[in-house]
Amino acid sequence: MFLKNCWYVAALASEVGRKPLGRIFLNEPVVMFRTEAGAPVALEDRCSHRNYPLHKGRLAGDAIECGYHGLTFDCAGNCVKVPGQAQIPERGRIRKYPLLERWGWIWIWMGDPALAADSAPVDFHWLDDPAWGAKSEYLYIKSDYRLIIDNLLDLSHLTFVHPGTIGSAANVEKAQIRNDLKDDSVTVTRWLIDIAPPPTYARAGFKGNIDRWQIMRFEPPAFVNLYAGATDTGTGAPEGRRQGGIGLRNLDAITPETESTSHYFWAIAQDRAPRDAAATEAMFQEIHRTFVEDWEVLETQQRWNELNAGAPTININSDAAPIHARRILDRLIGEEAGRVQRRKAS
Ligand code: FES
Numbered sequence: 001m002f003l004k005n006c007w008y009v010a011a012l013a014s015e016v017g018r019k020p021l022g023r024i025f026l027n028e029p030v031v032m033f034r035t036e037a038g039a040p041v042a043l044e045d046r047c048s049h050r051n052y053p054l055h056k057g058r059l060a061g062d063a064i065e066c067g068y069h070g071l072t073f074d075c076a077g078n079c080v081k082v083p084g085q086a087q088i089p090e091r092g093r094i095r096k097y098p099l100l101e102r103w104g105w106i107w108i109w110m111g112d113p114a115l116a117a118d119s120a121p122v123d124f125h126w127l128d129d130p131a132w133g134a135k136s137e138y139l140y141i142k143s144d145y146r147l148i149i150d151n152l153l154d155l156s157h158l159t160f161v162h163p164g165t166i167g168s169a170a171n172v173e174k175a176q177i178r179n180d181l182k183d184d185s186v187t188v189t190r191w192l193i194d195i196a197p198p199p200t201y202a203r204a205g206f207k208g209n210i211d212r213w214q215i216m217r218f219e220p221p222a223f224v225n226l227y228a229g230a231t232d233t234g235t236g237a238p239e240g241r242r243q244g245g246i247g248l249r250n251l252d253a254i255t256p257e258t259e260s261t262s263h264y265f266w267a268i269a270q271d272r273a274p275r276d277a278a279a280t281e282a283m284f285q286e287i288h289r290t291f292v293e294d295w296e297v298l299e300t301q302q303r304w305n306e307l308n309a310g311a312p313t314i315n316i317n318s319d320a321a322p323i324h325a326r327r328i329l330d331r332l333i334g335e336e337a338g339r340v341q342r343r344k345a346s
């Protein structure tokens with residue numbers, strides 16, 4: 001079960017153009033394209049004639065023509081043409097999904113379209129804030145989306161999965177951790193005071209010991225905003241004096257494809273040299289490397305979870321935040337399902 005009435009990320013804006021793009025969200029096939037004027041459109045990716053996927057068809061102006069027998073649908077989802085036949089069945093209409101284009105990403109509403117206008121996407125303005133230099137990427141991960149949230153909320157794994165970039169022994173041994181577990185969010189604050197810089201920070205120019213912070217905020221259904229960074233040790237970073245250091249925003253949006261596969265949109269933004277594209281690219285490459293490492297872990301974990309379904313597992317202290325995030329998700333999904341049931345019954 002997935003939370004439906006919320007904005008998910010559907011694509012990087014650059015991925016959607018005049019060639020239909022098919023993607024599955026929450027087990028529903030969706031086709032996306034842009035009109036001739038450039039507006040993004042999302043329709044059910046299913047021809048109402050014989051279920052052929054519309055993303056295999058082609059655009060004709062602002063309409064999409066099925067690649068099997070040529071039925072054509074306008075960008076509101078109405079069937080507007082049946083080749084060789086004058087009569088167009090009204091029941092041929094397909095579903096249209098609300099979309100938003102914001103900060104270089106395209107967001108989709110998979111739930112009740114009437115509720116979309118009253119809801120805003122999670123704040124990821126760092127993606128195009130002039131005070132930050134940002135770069136995004138899309139990854140397709142064969143794992144339950146909740147495993148990705150677990151990964152992002154428990155950074156003790158950096159020591160063991162990312163020793164060549166952002167991990168070091170001090171990352172677990174010296175971490176001062178505070179969890180703020182709220183009804184609708186989870187924030188984990190980790191401070192690493194007076195530690196040797198791990199490889200990524202050494203490459204960014206830190207010579208001596210650093211004070212390093214990692215502040216992860218989870219918002220349902222699957223967004224994590226990770227504010228990380230470092231200054232030279234003893235210069236007041238914990239009290240808020242972070243000039244001269246480096247700040248990084250790692251923005252993560254995970255959209256379930258199915259129960260066991262996920263679309264993973266992520267970006268890195270850096271505030272040290274916001275207009276320096278080479279500095280952004282260098283940091284993107286550092287963090288990209290860590291994502292490739294996580295990718296391998298997540299897909300392996302998914303497979304091993306399936307092979308070991310029902311086997312007993314234990315929890316440790318660093319699971320508190322991921323466990324709370326799942327509680328929030330379960331509660332919201334349950335509440336949403338309850339509202340749908342009550343609407344059906346009345
Ligand atoms: S399946 Fe699309 S036109 Fe027949």
Ligand SMILES: [Fe+2]
Binds near residue numbers: 151157158161
């Ligand atoms: Fe990681």
